[in-house]
Amino acid sequence: MTQAVGIARAHTNIALIKYWGKRDKDLFLPMNSSLSLTLEAFYTDTKVVFDEELTADSFFLNGIEQSKTEIKKISRFLDLFCEYTGERPFARVESFNFVPTAAGLASSASAFAALALAVADALKLDMTRQELSTLARQGSGSSTRSLFGGFVEWSMGTSSGDSMAHPVDDADWDVGMLVLAVDTQEKKIASRVGMEHTVQTSPFYPAWIETAKEDLKAIKAAIATKDFEAVGQITEHNGMKMHATTLSANPPFTYWTADSLLAQEAVRRVREELQVPAYMTMDAGPNVKVLCRVSDMKILIEALSAYFPSEKIIASLPGPAAYVLSEEDWEQSKIHFAKGSQG
Amino acid sequence: MTQAVGIARAHTNIALIKYWGKRDKDLFLPMNSSLSLTLEAFYTDTKVVFDEELTADSFFLNGIEQSKTEIKKISRFLDLFCEYTGERPFARVESFNFVPTAAGLASSASAFAALALAVADALKLDMTRQELSTLARQGSGSSTRSLFGGFVEWSMGTSSGDSMAHPVDDADWDVGMLVLAVDTQEKKIASRVGMEHTVQTSPFYPAWIETAKEDLKAIKAAIATKDFEAVGQITEHNGMKMHATTLSANPPFTYWTADSLLAQEAVRRVREELQVPAYMTMDAGPNVKVLCRVSDMKILIEALSAYFPSEKIIASLPGPAAYVLSEEDWEQSKIHFAKGSQG
CATH class of the missing domain: 3.30.70.890 (GHMP kinase, C-terminal domain)
Structure with a gap:
């Protein structure tokens, strides 16, 4: 490949049974299993472009180029996928957070879930959603759950490979x-x-x-x-x-x-x-x-x-599982963001 | 006796190791031992008059006659002393709380400690201060500690007879x-x-x-x-x-x-x-x-x-142990209260 593109949207989630404490800091393995409700109102759209012409990773959030520290986090996260793909080209990552500033909600849950799905899309990874959640987990614990919609459980698992999320109920009722x-x-x-x-x-x-x-x-x-x-x-x-x-x-x-x-x-x-x-x-x-x-x-x-x-x-309302966006969706999303409808 | 009079002052206390939960509700036996600092700034002055001419107990707080419910609590408390004295005459109890309204502090700690000491004074009870604290305890748990000054421990004890306070340190240092x-x-x-x-x-x-x-x-x-x-x-x-x-x-x-x-x-x-x-x-x-x-x-x-x-x-500052007041002190206290220096 010379260029590989993936775009995805993931919604944020709020834990009803909290994740509070790690048993392994490097692998983001939690002390207990948790359960959340994915929320429709808040989400992150992310596009990743792997390109052999690039000479470094870059990361733009809400249109603004991020600091080296932030880029390093993204690079470290992208490197996790090398286990599946071998060496990777550098990437350009763009994200828009549709989390109203006023909401003061952490966006890391939706952010790493959207990035994980965008990467899987770009690299055409043959991986279940649950498997993908073990990678999202290593970006931010709570993002493990944002790959699914409705009520979602993050099972603590016994190791990195099975500390993953799975859907519990679509929450398509009066909640x-x-x-x-x-x-x-x-x-x-x-x-x-x-x-x-x-x-x-x-x-x-x-x-x-x-x-x-x-x-x-x-x-x-x-x-x-x-x-x-x-x-x-x-x-x-x-x-x-x-x-x-x-x-x-x-x-x-x-x-x-x-x-x-x-x-x-x-x-x-x-x-x-x-x-x-x-x-x-x-x-x-x-x-x-x-x-x-x-x-x-x-x-x-x-x-x-x-x-x-x-x-x-x-x-x-309850939100859906993370999903892949088309280029057209992405252009719409950028317009949507620019209009300030993000709050 | 036809009349027996006792007057006492007790200071309030703040627990540094909290009392939070009873193992026996009727006897006010606590789930754990606690420790407090008696405070100089807040206290209750109480006068009790046992009189064979009286036909009922009465209770005046800050010059105001209290409700039947409040009087009942006082009567029940005075009855505890009958174990030592046999039947008792009715009593008139007067209290002034020198706890500034603004402080919003519970005054029950100083109240029952002052009443216990006033009763012991009136009835010339041959009883140690620690023994007296087992009676104060049955008015209000925290009042157990207000019979002593400085740092005071309330030992949970094994029964009603040894769930009592004792002084730990006079707190006569920079605290x-x-x-x-x-x-x-x-x-x-x-x-x-x-x-x-x-x-x-x-x-x-x-x-x-x-x-x-x-x-x-x-x-x-x-x-x-x-x-x-x-x-x-x-x-x-x-x-x-x-x-x-x-x-x-x-x-x-x-x-x-x-x-x-x-x-x-x-x-x-x-x-x-x-x-x-x-x-x-x-x-x-x-x-x-x-x-x-x-x-x-x-x-x-x-x-x-x-x-x-x-x-x-x-x-x-740290406060002293509860102590007996003279009739003259009592008159001074009433004037002091009337002047509104209680805050």
Whole structure:
């Protein structure tokens, strides 16, 4: 080949059973299996061009050439594929993040999933989606799950080869998510650093791992019977337990800000007043995500608007698995991005 | 006797190793031993008059006659002493709480300690202070520790008779506390209810109890060597672990408000900027208490005033053991209270 092109879209995902801690840092092997909901509203489009004429890798995000540090991460990731392809030519990688800045969501989940699929497309790799997820995993743990749509499990596996994602349920029922984008400042403690400190110092960590296993089993049973309340209760309990592990680390720390608490209080008030089931979860940042029924979204957003500017409340349906885009799709996507519809 | 009078003052205390959960609800037997610092700035003065002419118990708090529910709690508490005295006459109990409303501190610790000592004084009970603490305990767990001054341990004991407090260190060195009274609204979840829910549902509770034991041992060693940083680090870790148990309860809950987070962030910022050791702890409410060196109080208050109105920052030295007051002291105390110096 002289040139090989691949383009793909992957949606972000929010873990309902959290991934919080690695048992192998180099291979991104997690301490526990996790489960997420892929979100329709947020995604990354990525194009990779392998070209023998190129003299170095390059990486453009949202039209802006990235730093050497960022390019190095991409190069390291592309090198993982050499195991399947032998030596590779240099590549030009372009990405557009359709994650509203206001959402303050980590885009690494959708980013590495989109890149993995784009590479597989470009190199015509004969690889199952699950196998591909073991490679996405080594870019960013949570991206393992973004190769699939709906409810997705990332099985911790026994080694690098079987620590992979698989779809659990297409979530094509009355379930969705609201993101309360309370604070979009960059987090002070990277999740990589926070989880490592927690694993090393929290006396509650062993109980976290033990009960995360039970939570996973329970939520899969609840998803199977479409028991929304049970799914929500397990989600809220599991997420709060994850944050409890940061408080029990030594020294203790938290990803919560004052605005996170205001959002939590608003959700508690609104769900009590409306008598509508709505369950919170939070990740390694200050924003609050609310698992709710799609049919309740309108009434919830209205009530929450008493506490937040409505542009800070972003609703999402469940999202699809990552998929390959055509050149035409890609051109449309660039236009879409340029129009600023990314938020 | 036709009349027996006793008057006493007890100071409040803040736990550095928390009491969080009962193994016997009726006897107020705790799940773990705890350790506190008695505070000079906050106290309760109480006078009890047993009088054979009286036809019922009565209770006046800050000059206001209390409800039947409150009087019942007092009566039940006074009845505990009958084991030592046989039948008792009815009593009139008067208390003044010198706990600034703005501090939003629970006054039950100083209240039942002052009442216990006033009763012992009135009835001329031949009882050690430690023995008396087993009775105070049955009014309110934390009041067990308020019979002593400085650093005080409440040993969980093996039964009601030996679940008692004893002094650990007079704290007559460079150590004190700032109370950041961020929110003085009444707490939504009584500590009694919160701890019971936590004991019953938190998967982290066993590890909390296990490590609280280790924390107690470690903080006593640190107090013995006057190692302020170690005392502070253990305090902050233990307190945050207690709050982690509420997040891990099912359903999860928290005593923190948005203002609590603002206070925490201010303390983190100020101690980093000033490079002054200052350690946070919180109880079953939204306020933040800061263990610091007395010699650093001035600079800390100045820096924290950038974030809080200075009247919301209350400094305290370590406080003394509960003590008996004379009739003259009592009259002075009433005048003092009337002048509004209670805050």
